[in-house]
Amino acid sequence: MSDTALSGPKSPAARNIFAALQLDTRLLGMIGAFIVLCLVFNVFTDGRFLTPRNIFNLTIQTVSVAIMATGMVFVIVTRHIDLSVGSLLATVAAVMAVVQTDVLPAVLGLGHPGIWILAIVAGVIVGVLIGAFQGWMIGYLGIPAFIVTLGGLLVWRNVAWFITNGQTIGPLDETFTMIGGIGGTMGETASWIFGIAAVAAALWLQVASRRRKSSHGFPVKPLWAEATMAAITTIAILGFVWILNAYEIPAARLRRIFEARGETLPEGLTMGYGIPYSVLLLIIVAIVMTVVARRTRLGRYIFATGGNPDAAELSGINTRFLTVKVFAIMGGLCALAAAVASARLGFSTNDIGTLDELRVIAAAVIGGTALAGGIGTIYGAILGALIMQSLQSGMAMVGVDAPLQNIVVGVVLVIAVLVDIIYRKRTGD
Amino acid sequence: MATPLVEMKDMCISFGGVRAVDHVSVDLYPGEVVGLLGHNGAGKSTLIKILSGAYKADSGEILINGDQAHIHSPRDARHHNIETIYQTLALADNLDAASNLFLGRELTSPLGFVDDDAMEAETRKIMGRLNPNFKKFHAPVKALSGGQRQSVAIARAVYFNAKILIMDEPTAALGVHETQMVAELIQELKKQGLGIFLISHDIHDVFQLCDRIAVMKNGQLVGTAKTTDVTDDDVLGMIILGKCPAGATPGPGALADDGAGD
Known part of the structure; x- marks a missing residue:
């Protein structure tokens, strides 16, 4: 459509991909x-x-x-x-x-x-x-x-x-x-749960929007474009959670946390910080x-x-x-x-x-x-x-x-x- | 005679000592187009902005269908089914056609959120009627041509079941084809029983579209006349000299008969 044809000098193929997405x-x-x-x-x-x-x-x-x-x-x-x-x-x-x-x-x-x-x-x-x-x-x-x-x-x-x-x-x-x-911080488990919930919400929004558009008879994106977008969102959200979970609480600090609870730190246990509040x-x-x-x-x-x-x-x-x-x-x-x-x-x-x-x-x-x-x-x-x-x-x-x-x-x-x-x-x- | 749709009686408004509108009375009947004429600065737009709620009159009263109306804001005017197409179009350039069409009256979902898809669907419907070539539903109106912008502004006025339509220079920025489109639209709206105030500088347009004219000069009403009772030259005389011809009803601003006025 004409309203996407305004973008700068790009190869037609590239423009189609961006236009579709x-x-x-x-x-x-x-x-x-x-x-x-x-x-x-x-x-x-x-x-x-x-x-x-x-x-x-x-x-x-x-x-x-x-x-x-x-x-x-x-x-x-x-x-x-x-x-x-x-x-x-x-x-x-x-x-x-x-x-x-x-x-x-x-x-x-x-x-x-x-x-x-x-x-x-x-x-x-x-x-x-x-x-x-x-x-x-x-x-x-x-x-x-x-x-x-x-x-x-x-x-x-x-x-x-x-x-x-x-x-x-x-x-x-x-x-x-x-x-x-x-x-x-939320800790690893809660962070993963949050990440998965966020992915579910994002995907649901995408589906709902597509449904609403097609119920009005508007043109919708091709399915492959929707799938690509869904994949990008999923990877971005879960990747973010994974990175924050990968930052491990230093052993000394972890030991203090356990001692404060009156427990001893099990040998070889590591914990990630997860998403900060x-x-x-x-x-x-x-x-x-x-x-x-x-x-x-x-x-x-x-x-x-x-x-x-x-x-x-x-x-x-x-x-x-x-x-x-x-x-x-x-x-x-x-x-x-x-x-x-x-x-x-x-x-x-x-x-x-x-x-x-x-x-x-x-x-x-x-x-x-x-x-x-x-x-x-x-x-x-x-x-x-x-x-x-x-x-x-x-x-x-x-x-x-x-x-x-x-x-x-x-x-x-x-x-x-x-x-x-x-x-x-x-x-x- | 039937009750006028709009009666503006003895309207006055001043800006810093300048009497922009000085004891002006005009009326408008259903299914009628009244042309408002006059030089730049004669007070036409100001008069009309009182009716559309943009300005508040210092004195005078407005009757809608014979009942006194209090119009203090554009919102009040809209409640009386008065819609205005401004000379500047009054579009938010950064928003798309649907957002502009429904600006201030957005359709909302049951949860109270703005329902863009529903608004786009309605916009597609009305634009399909007014301007079938219109395709740029997702572009900001800044990216549209003059005619397309005009059709968005017109769609906004027509969509909400206006009874009284004010058009301030609706064809000034348009090409021949689009001007024709607006003329046809005015005829159609007339048939539906709308009353239309049309501000224009184009005498030809006025004679083609209007049933009556009201001429203003220096904030005062020179006179009103049926377009069938006066000629082009008569009207030009009213606009330029303030001279009221025989076929017209003189107003307070008409030049005295002996020609010694001013």
Whole structure:
């Protein structure tokens, strides 16, 4: 059909394959770039980059920024920007730290099992309220988002300072720190179960979508294309689980775990970490945000407003309230990111989340979110965050000097956007 | 005489001291096409945007089927079955035809999720009627030609059982063939008993399509006339000079008879 015939100069055969699979060529390009990046680092680190251990670390280092990047997609798609996310993260982290070390232990008693979740709930409420407040100033008072959140960048960083009196708060609740990363993983069995359930869900969605399309009489992909897609999804999901399971808990640590339970470590027993809870949280956030973006009116209105604010308004969409909602979502996601970031450290520090706003914006933009509005994907932003983190930690592993690392990241950001502009011009997308 | 479908009485709206619409009254009957004419800046689009809910009038009242209607937002206008095809088309360029057609009124599944497949099916149906050559159901409307974009905007207005249709320069961006298509559509909708306000600069179009005309100048109504009672030159005189000919009913903006006005 004519709408697929717009892509750039490719051999007809290749175009047919991509057309049949209906794959997003942009996504393929990003994945390709990511794989090349990983392979290059792997060569320069003598194979240390692509080990289960490093991949595990990469994923848990990416989570905090990736969670916020999904929200930044909505913000940027509606033609706004949020410079306050790093500071907001600090304020919420401070609130959660004080709530779980000071407020709740005084009420419930130290070590109460409900503390971790109450602390997170408190943090999310604060994050949503602050985000909604900023959104209200942008939507209803008409102050540009750049200014409101630039103010927020200064305000919330220092509100955090006042909440904690500038002190580092910790140690945080033990259960709470489990969502930080290495301290809390699902273990091998649960990870496999999760992986298999995910594969089943993905395949079911594919079948349901095909059925729905053919019930309306729309053209459907050829069966071989469906089978190929199913195989790719299955391999990707199970491969991911397999890698995280392959990172084994060090023997000394395993021995301590057994001793804590009053058992002795059986000779020769090894256990993998499996999927970290923080990564599980990111996966849930990614799914929910993707569903919101594609399958809800809210998501449809976010993209419509980004594409043409006047048209959205003339269609009866309350674009002002929409702005409040978008920034409230961003605030809530900052709170989840704050939980992950502070749990990973085990403390809430003053400089937590410093410069995260730039990482988050960069992740969304590298992931294909257009600053002009109307275009962006959740999976793109997460992949963008992963690419940024891989670059940074890869260079650190190779031993590139810190100043040079930042120079490279900055250059990559600009080049990524340039490539995207050229790509869009070619495809007319 | 039957009750008018729409009666706008004594409408006024100002923007920063400029009276964009100044005590204008117009009406529209079922099965009738009323052409709104005037220079750029005469206040036609502003008047029509009051009816479509984009602007709120400072004073005046709107009667729909003889009942007073309160239109404060585009949503209110839609509740009164008023649909508008804007000059700018008001399409979200980044979304596909179906998303635009149902924007603000999405079809949802029982669980409340947006049902894209159902919307695409409906879009295919109505486009099959309006523009059978339309095939790009998955492309963002940015990738469509002017005529195709126009047909999406028209489909949006027609799909939801409009009783009152406002068309702001519907043929300005179109080729000969597509203009003909729009003309045929207007005739068909007329037969179905819709009332249509048509804003146009093209005198030829106006005489071909409209039953009556209303001419505006500097925010005021110069006059209204049946197209059978006036000539091209009469209408041009109304638009350019504000001179109301014998066959027309003069409004507050008509030039005084002695020609000493202004």
